[in-house]
Amino acid sequence: MNLLNDESLLSHDRAHAQADAPLYERLAAHYRRVIASGTLAPGDRMPSVRALMSRHKVSLSTAIQVFRRLEDGGWLQARPRAGYFVRRPAASKLATVAEPDIPVLPEPARYVGLHERISRVIERAQAFPDALNLGGATAGAALYPTERLQSLASRILRHKPTLLTEVGEDGGAAELRQAIAKRALTADVTVAPDDVLITSGGVEAVNLALRAVAQPGDTIAVESPAFFGLLQILESLGLRALEIPTSPTTGLSLEALDIALTACPEIKAVVAVPNLQNPLGCVMPDTRKAELVALCARRGVALIEDEPYRELVEAAQPARPLKSWDRDGGVIHCASLNKALAPGMRLGWMSSGRWHARVRLLKFAQTRHNESLAQFVAAEFIGSGAYDRHLHRLRDKLRVQREASADAIGRYFPAGTRLNLPPGGLLLWVALPDGRSSDALFEAALPHGIRIAPGSIFSNSERFRSFIRLSCPVPFDERMDAALRQLGRLAAGIA
Amino acid sequence: MNLLNDESLLSHDRAHAQADAPLYERLAAHYRRVIASGTLAPGDRMPSVRALMSRHKVSLSTAIQVFRRLEDGGWLQARPRAGYFVRRPAASKLATVAEPDIPVLPEPARYVGLHERISRVIERAQAFPDALNLGGATAGAALYPTERLQSLASRILRHKPTLLTEVGEDGGAAELRQAIAKRALTADVTVAPDDVLITSGGVEAVNLALRAVAQPGDTIAVESPAFFGLLQILESLGLRALEIPTSPTTGLSLEALDIALTACPEIKAVVAVPNLQNPLGCVMPDTRKAELVALCARRGVALIEDEPYRELVEAAQPARPLKSWDRDGGVIHCASLNKALAPGMRLGWMSSGRWHARVRLLKFAQTRHNESLAQFVAAEFIGSGAYDRHLHRLRDKLRVQREASADAIGRYFPAGTRLNLPPGGLLLWVALPDGRSSDALFEAALPHGIRIAPGSIFSNSERFRSFIRLSCPVPFDERMDAALRQLGRLAAGIA
Ligand SMILES: Cc1ncc(COP(=O)(O)O)c(C=O)c1O
Ligand SMILES: Cc1ncc(COP(=O)(O)O)c(C=O)c1O
Numbered sequence: 001m002n003l004l005n006d007e008s009l010l011s012h013d014r015a016h017a018q019a020d021a022p023l024y025e026r027l028a029a030h031y032r033r034v035i036a037s038g039t040l041a042p043g044d045r046m047p048s049v050r051a052l053m054s055r056h057k058v059s060l061s062t063a064i065q066v067f068r069r070l071e072d073g074g075w076l077q078a079r080p081r082a083g084y085f086v087r088r089p090a091a092s093k094l095a096t097v098a099e100p101d102i103p104v105l106p107e108p109a110r111y112v113g114l115h116e117r118i119s120r121v122i123e124r125a126q127a128f129p130d131a132l133n134l135g136g137a138t139a140g141a142a143l144y145p146t147e148r149l150q151s152l153a154s155r156i157l158r159h160k161p162t163l164l165t166e167v168g169e170d171g172g173a174a175e176l177r178q179a180i181a182k183r184a185l186t187a188d189v190t191v192a193p194d195d196v197l198i199t200s201g202g203v204e205a206v207n208l209a210l211r212a213v214a215q216p217g218d219t220i221a222v223e224s225p226a227f228f229g230l231l232q233i234l235e236s237l238g239l240r241a242l243e244i245p246t247s248p249t250t251g252l253s254l255e256a257l258d259i260a261l262t263a264c265p266e267i268k269a270v271v272a273v274p275n276l277q278n279p280l281g282c283v284m285p286d287t288r289k290a291e292l293v294a295l296c297a298r299r300g301v302a303l304i305e306d307e308p309y310r311e312l313v314e315a316a317q318p319a320r321p322l323k324s325w326d327r328d329g330g331v332i333h334c335a336s337l338n339k340a341l342a343p344g345m346r347l348g349w350m351s352s353g354r355w356h357a358r359v360r361l362l363k364f365a366q367t368r369h370n371e372s373l374a375q376f377v378a379a380e381f382i383g384s385g386a387y388d389r390h391l392h393r394l395r396d397k398l399r400v401q402r403e404a405s406a407d408a409i410g411r412y413f414p415a416g417t418r419l420n421l422p423p424g425g426l427l428l429w430v431a432l433p434d435g436r437s438s439d440a441l442f443e444a445a446l447p448h449g450i451r452i453a454p455g456s457i458f459s460n461s462e463r464f465r466s467f468i469r470l471s472c473p474v475p476f477d478e479r480m481d482a483a484l485r486q487l488g489r490l491a492a493g494i495a
Numbered sequence: 496m497n498l499l500n501d502e503s504l505l506s507h508d509r510a511h512a513q514a515d516a517p518l519y520e521r522l523a524a525h526y527r528r529v530i531a532s533g534t535l536a537p538g539d540r541m542p543s544v545r546a547l548m549s550r551h552k553v554s555l556s557t558a559i560q561v562f563r564r565l566e567d568g569g570w571l572q573a574r575p576r577a578g579y580f581v582r583r584p585a586a587s588k589l590a591t592v593a594e595p596d597i598p599v600l601p602e603p604a605r606y607v608g609l610h611e612r613i614s615r616v617i618e619r620a621q622a623f624p625d626a627l628n629l630g631g632a633t634a635g636a637a638l639y640p641t642e643r644l645q646s647l648a649s650r651i652l653r654h655k656p657t658l659l660t661e662v663g664e665d666g667g668a669a670e671l672r673q674a675i676a677k678r679a680l681t682a683d684v685t686v687a688p689d690d691v692l693i694t695s696g697g698v699e700a701v702n703l704a705l706r707a708v709a710q711p712g713d714t715i716a717v718e719s720p721a722f723f724g725l726l727q728i729l730e731s732l733g734l735r736a737l738e739i740p741t742s743p744t745t746g747l748s749l750e751a752l753d754i755a756l757t758a759c760p761e762i763k764a765v766v767a768v769p770n771l772q773n774p775l776g777c778v779m780p781d782t783r784k785a786e787l788v789a790l791c792a793r794r795g796v797a798l799i800e801d802e803p804y805r806e807l808v809e810a811a812q813p814a815r816p817l818k819s820w821d822r823d824g825g826v827i828h829c830a831s832l833n834k835a836l837a838p839g840m841r842l843g844w845m846s847s848g849r850w851h852a853r854v855r856l857l858k859f860a861q862t863r864h865n866e867s868l869a870q871f872v873a874a875e876f877i878g879s880g881a882y883d884r885h886l887h888r889l890r891d892k893l894r895v896q897r898e899a900s901a902d903a904i905g906r907y908f909p910a911g912t913r914l915n916l917p918p919g920g921l922l923l924w925v926a927l928p929d930g931r932s933s934d935a936l937f938e939a940a941l942p943h944g945i946r947i948a949p950g951s952i953f954s955n956s957e958r959f960r961s962f963i964r965l966s967c968p969v970p971f972d973e974r975m976d977a978a979l980r981q982l983g984r985l986a987a988g989i990a
Binding site for chain 1: 610614631633635636639640641642644645648649652653656657658659660661662663695696698699702706710711724727728730731733833837838839840841842856857859860861862863864865866867868869872
């Protein structure tokens with residue numbers, strides 16, 4: 001889904017409007033549609049605040065919020081003493097990222113050899129500890145319910161001080177497994193608390209899933225580009241990666257996967273991030289999710305879904321995970337609370353279908369149960385209405401941050417830069433024009449105090465060497481603006 | 496070191512007396528020596544409280560504590576209206592566990608196939624959730640500094656609320672790595688904070704160590720009997736175990752290890768628990784520790800030391816880990832805070848010598864960094880004097896619990912039962928007489944509300960089928976006494 005062309009923008013806004021968005025948000029969406037469709041053209045004067053108030057029968061504060069929202073997104077420009085004028089966000093001039101070619105034959109599966117490359121990137125970045133980090137994938141602490149969680153933790157500790165000094169429950173605290181199972185229902189996933197296994201983040205869940213279904217030397221089909229952490233896991237487990245072309249709008253190519261499964265019957269599992277893929281930001285349409293589950297079931301291949309970002313998808317209905325189409329236990333669902341709830345608590349969970357017993361054994365042998373306190377805090381927060389209210393705010397803030405960053409990229413980056421604005425999350429996948437080297441940009445940016453993620457770490461191939469992944473972890477401010485302007489300048493100067 | 500014969504009891508007491516033990520403890524040790532040497536014989540009347548006060552120039556309360564201590568350990572018996580009489584603890588009648596044979600040729604290395612056996616034991620035990628658990632290896636919450644840790648946690652959270660919502664530090668919080676490195680100095684281990692890697696318990700550390708030095712199919716030399724968790728790790732990683740005979744008093748047989756390393760040059764690593772081995776409870780003498788390190792260095796074999804219980808050893812000086820003799824980075828030191836500090840916080844750490852970089856990569860790919868709050872709590876506690884005070888109390892309490900349990904076993908178990916009382920910790924390794932089946936005892940005890948660990952889960956062989964591991968997790972009370980009496984009765988009735 002490309003949100004920068006009008007059609008999808010409209011449908012996205014419509015979907016959003018159905019949700020219980022606040023009034024100002026729905027009105028802002030209305031005006032985005034009006035501008036996107038050309039009814040109000042760039043340069044036109046925007047109707048006044050008073051006009052909005054009387055036309056839509058809203059309060060002064062609501063009308064002002066509509067103006068703010070539109071200005072944040074780059075749809076309005078204030079001219080001193082003259083009022084607000086319509087503009088199109090600079091991001092809307094950016095072309096979308098090209099769709100991948102689907103080759104007739106898949107590439108050979110290869111052992112992952114990215115460790116050196118990734119280590120070098122991390123080491124170089126560590127030499128600039130004060131750099132603005134646009135290379136991460138986690139939002140700043142200000143976007144999370146810090147105070148609420150802190151007071152919850154203190155209260156829980158007062159009532160259950162032995163959480164710190166008593167051996168925890170195998171497989172995870174019953175309270176948290178219960179809360180997670182209940183919440184999973186809202187995404188059409190039916191899972192018993194006993195099927196939920198609490199893990200040390202999503203990354204441990206994916207590790208356990210792969211160890212359960214594959215042996216060293218086996219081949220795993222992955223998205224291309226893929227989350228570099230997944231490639232590191234494959235490397236550390238001695239597994240081979242077969243990279244499957246992945247669309248920046250609709251995700252893993254089922255056509256290419258079908259070809260690969262036919263050509264390489266030794267593929268043991270497919271790993272996919274169906275919602276807000278990292279780094280692409282795409283969300284698979286539901287029909288394709290269903291097809292993917294059916295395809296893997298037909299071929300007898302394990303399907304591992306990695307879901308750290310599902311709750312960050314903006315849509316009228318909660319985004320569905322692949323697991324919601326699973327009929328025979330062939331899908332291992334791996335989720336994380338580190339992006340949606342609290343990055344410092346390192347909580348993840350998984351539901352492992354027919355590999356449940358083996359995964360439990362592996363988890364027990366690998367790290368035992370998780371630390372207890374964070375589990376109780378998460379259980380109470382997720383079980384309360386506070387979680388949905390927090391997610392609502394988080395998604396709103398991330399959208400504003402994403403749009404403002406995209407707008408700045410549109411303004412500052414060289415002509416020919418491409419970008420798809422994802423329907424959620426904090427990651428932007430940017431194609432530099434004319435094959436500019438993102439490794440060179442990464443190097444050039446560090447001395448300017450800016451850290452980015454070069455495309456080279458997202459694949460065993462050289463395919464993404466002129467892509468960068470930028471994150472929007474904090475509210476867009478002058479520092480962000482200056483950083484993106486600087487990046488744009490540097491990008492222009494690179495061969 | 497067998498503490499039940501007089502010689503070692505004496506030297507143990509002497510060692511203890513050198514430490515900063517409280518006065519009553521030193522006096523109690525004195526009287527144990529007096530009784531053990533026969534100067535005061537069983538049945539003799541103990542000098543009165545007043546006599547003690549004037550003879551040793553101590554207060555009433557100190558004299559009373561000496562009597563309590565001796566009574567707890569089974570060295571005195573109160574007769575109503577007649578005073579205190581000397582006895583020998585029943586445990587002292589128990590013979591020690593036999594030393595293992597050292598075969599001329601090692602057994603073949605075998606893949607571990609214990610999963611079914613261990614799962615069955617755990618499943619059976621879970622059917623009796625209210626049973627008194629004497630099958631675990633962790634002390635009850637009452638023995639840990641629950642309140643102190645709780646108030647520390649609340650205070651730290653107030654000062655650093657974003658610990659919950661900010662991404663933690665790679666490799667572990669600098670504060671904790673610093674505190675651990677400093678404390679390691681007291682055990683003659685010189686390690687920089689950057690060499691310390693924080694893990695999810697000792698079990699993750701051992702996993703990472705094995706993954707760093709071995710590939711699936713490789714052979715690992717382990718103690719026999721070994722901690723069942725280690726055998727599960729080997730099984731889950733597809734590694735072969737070569738069991739090395741291990742003395743219940745001096746630990747891993749170096750003679751047998753030497754034979755094994757010669758006969759099987761394909762051995763990739765040795766895993767040993769030098770201090771308070773689980774299940775044996777033995778502590779390797781320092782000379783043998785040094786020899787083991789030298790032997791492995793000479794043979795070019797990695798030495799993984801698993802050290803969850805080191806801080807629980809009772810001795811004048813802190814017990815030394817193998818790592819303190821490491822000269823070439825060939826020792827991977829794996830430690831845990833779960834037994835010494837706080838079972839609910841799931842903290843461990845490791846120092847990986849020449850495998851440091853590879854271990855760091857594996858940890859990052861496997862679970863990232865640990866949850867933050869527990870790390871800060873541990874850092875502050877370990878860095879303060881409170882840790883040593885807590886350990887002192889913990890060791891004292893565990894000794895009382897161990898001795899009381901051993902005494903009860905001496906009273907209640909069938910003649911011919913053997914036992915070595917370990918110099919620390921909470922585990923007792925008991926040999927049932929006449930080859931009685933410990934699996935049968937395990938089964939028979941559950942309906943009576945008692946859970947024990949049968950010897951069969953501590954080896955790939957059938958060698959330990961008439962051993963049980965009993966723990967003394969809580970202060971000895973009537974429930975413990977009744978349970979051990981019942982176990983003794985059941986053991987007597989088993990073929
Ligand atoms: C696709 C994907 N999977 C897994 C993870 C790791 O999640 P966690 O931090 O919960 O281990 C990330 C984090 O960046 C991710 O982007
Ligand atoms: C010898 C040994 N190693 C490791 C462990 C596991 O330690 P942790 O709980 O820190 O993972 C235990 C726990 O029983 C043990 O006895």
